[in-house]
Amino acid sequence: MIKAAIIGGAGYTAGELIRILINHPHVELCYVQSESHEGESVGSVHKDLVYLPLEFSPVEYNNTDVVFLCGGHGFSTKYLAENKLPDNVRIIDLGNDFRLVEDAGEFVYGLPELSRELISQSHFIANPGCFATAMELGMLPLAVVGRLPQEITINGITGATGAGRKPTDDTHFSSRTANLSNYKVFSHQHLGEVTETLNKAGGGKPDIAFVPVRGCHARGILVNTVIRTTDSLEDLEYLYREYYKNHPFVYISDNDIYMKQVVNTNYCFIQLVKNGDKLLITSVIDNLLKGASGQAVQNMNLMFGLEETAGLRLKANYF
Numbered sequence: 001m002i003k004a005a006i007i008g009g010a011g012y013t014a015g016e017l018i019r020i021l022i023n024h025p026h027v028e029l030c031y032v033q034s035e036s037h038e039g040e041s042v043g044s045v046h047k048d049l050v051y052l053p054l055e056f057s058p059v060e061y062n063n064t065d066v067v068f069l070c071g072g073h074g075f076s077t078k079y080l081a082e083n084k085l086p087d088n089v090r091i092i093d094l095g096n097d098f099r100l101v102e103d104a105g106e107f108v109y110g111l112p113e114l115s116r117e118l119i120s121q122s123h124f125i126a127n128p129g130c131f132a133t134a135m136e137l138g139m140l141p142l143a144v145v146g147r148l149p150q151e152i153t154i155n156g157i158t159g160a161t162g163a164g165r166k167p168t169d170d171t172h173f174s175s176r177t178a179n180l181s182n183y184k185v186f187s188h189q190h191l192g193e194v195t196e197t198l199n200k201a202g203g204g205k206p207d208i209a210f211v212p213v214r215g216c217h218a219r220g221i222l223v224n225t226v227i228r229t230t231d232s233l234e235d236l237e238y239l240y241r242e243y244y245k246n247h248p249f250v251y252i253s254d255n256d257i258y259m260k261q262v263v264n265t266n267y268c269f270i271q272l273v274k275n276g277d278k279l280l281i282t283s284v285i286d287n288l289l290k291g292a293s294g295q296a297v298q299n300m301n302l303m304f305g306l307e308e309t310a311g312l313r314l315k316a317n318y319f
Contacts, residue, residue, distance in 0.1 A: 002304055005031035005059040007079060008071035012161045013094050015046040016293035017068055022052065024297070024311030026304070031059040061085050066300055069093045073189075090123045090303055092296050098126035099193040109193070110299040111136060112308065113247045114201055120302045127299065128197075130291025131156055131212060132190035134223040136197050137250060137268045138283035141243035142227075143203025149227050152206050156223040157213040161288055181214045188212050219288055220259035225281040233274040240270065248309050249290060249298070259284050266294035266312045 004021055006014050009032035021029040032042055034056040043050035059067070067089055069076045076097040085091065091107075098107035108118055110125040111133065119125060128136065135154060142148045157180075188210055199205050229236070237252065244250040250268045257269040263286045273280040285291050294312055301310045 001028045002026055002300070003028050003030045003063060003065045004068065004300075005029075005033065005061075005064045005066070006068045006070055007033045007059065008069065008075060009034045009042070009056055010037055010045050011070055012288055013292040013296075014068075014070040015049075016288045017070065017296065018042065018046060018049060018052075020293060020297050020311055026306055026310060027300075029054070030063060032056055033059050061089055064089055066090045066092065066303070068296060069095060071095060073097065090125075090300075092125045092127055092299055092303075094127045094292055094296055096129060096189060096193075098124075099128065099132075101196055109197065109200075110295065111197060112295070112298055112302060113137060113244065113250060114140060114197065116302060116308075119299055120305070122303065125296075125299045125303065127292065127296045129190040129193060130221055130285070130287035131158065131188065131210075131223070132193045132197070133291050133295065134221045134268065134283045134285045135190070135194050135208075135210075135225065137285075138223060138225045138270060138281040139198060139203065140201055141240045142229075143198045143201035144243065145239065146202050146204075147229065147231065148198060148203040148206050149229070150204070150206055151227075152208045153226045154208060154210045154223060155213065156210070156221060157215045158221045158287055159215050159217045159219040161219045177216050179214075179216050183212055183214055185211050217259070219286055220263045221285050221287045221291060222259050223283045225283070227279050227281070228277045229279050230277055231279075233272060233279075236272055236274070236279065240272065244270075249312075257282060257284050259286075262286050262290070264289070264313065266290045266298060 004027050021027045037056040040056055042052050042054045073096045076093045076095045098104050107124040107126040108122040110127050195205050240252045249266050253269050253271045257271045262284050266289045268285045268290050271282045301308050
């Protein structure tokens, strides 16, 4: 059994990791660490886990095979500088500290649909961001054949859980419910990793105009990417299906897609719509699963030579 530990165990992504790992057939979740809740039961924070006989506690690294870092952005760099982990311990960082090439060091960018083989040989993984995952999966098939245009327009809407557990003026229920608002227009922190990923795939460095939107729902991301292309819809759909045919969590749909189809799963659904030379690529994911914890477990499975789908739900509860 793989012995796992979670650092920063009180947040939303940590809660999802706990739920996955306690049911994973090849994992024993040994430690969940939280400085602010040490000694308390995990169920006192993650209320649906009240039955779980596990407390927030320090990690014994000599009894650990893999560590998931779930602190806020900037947390992982500081934590690893202050805590010397044994060389055999594998690390999956869910923050943004190591996603960019200039910051990565030994960390590999963990997008399985692009770097499955490299991930399987790595000990340190930088898990992609949630918006980044949805955007990258929507454009990868075009990038790898060099058919991305220089100018790309993207609009994406995300659920409130994407902003983390601590409420702010912009994430509090009274502000978010029955409301929509733009934020970080043209300057979202995930744009850097998206550009690097597309460039690595062969798509160059396109100029992306990205407008993120705060949604009034709890979880789920819908991204609309608009480009111009003379390729036929039939050829494009064939390209996408061929690229993703061996990737179990990406599904190309002929019909309209919805966030509810993927919430509580590790899936990404993609739909292509064409009018003249304009192509709309719609991609939907659960920001806490394929956009965070589910993808982290997918990466762990690859790192330890397990089936890529091990422990991950394949079906959504639509209603």
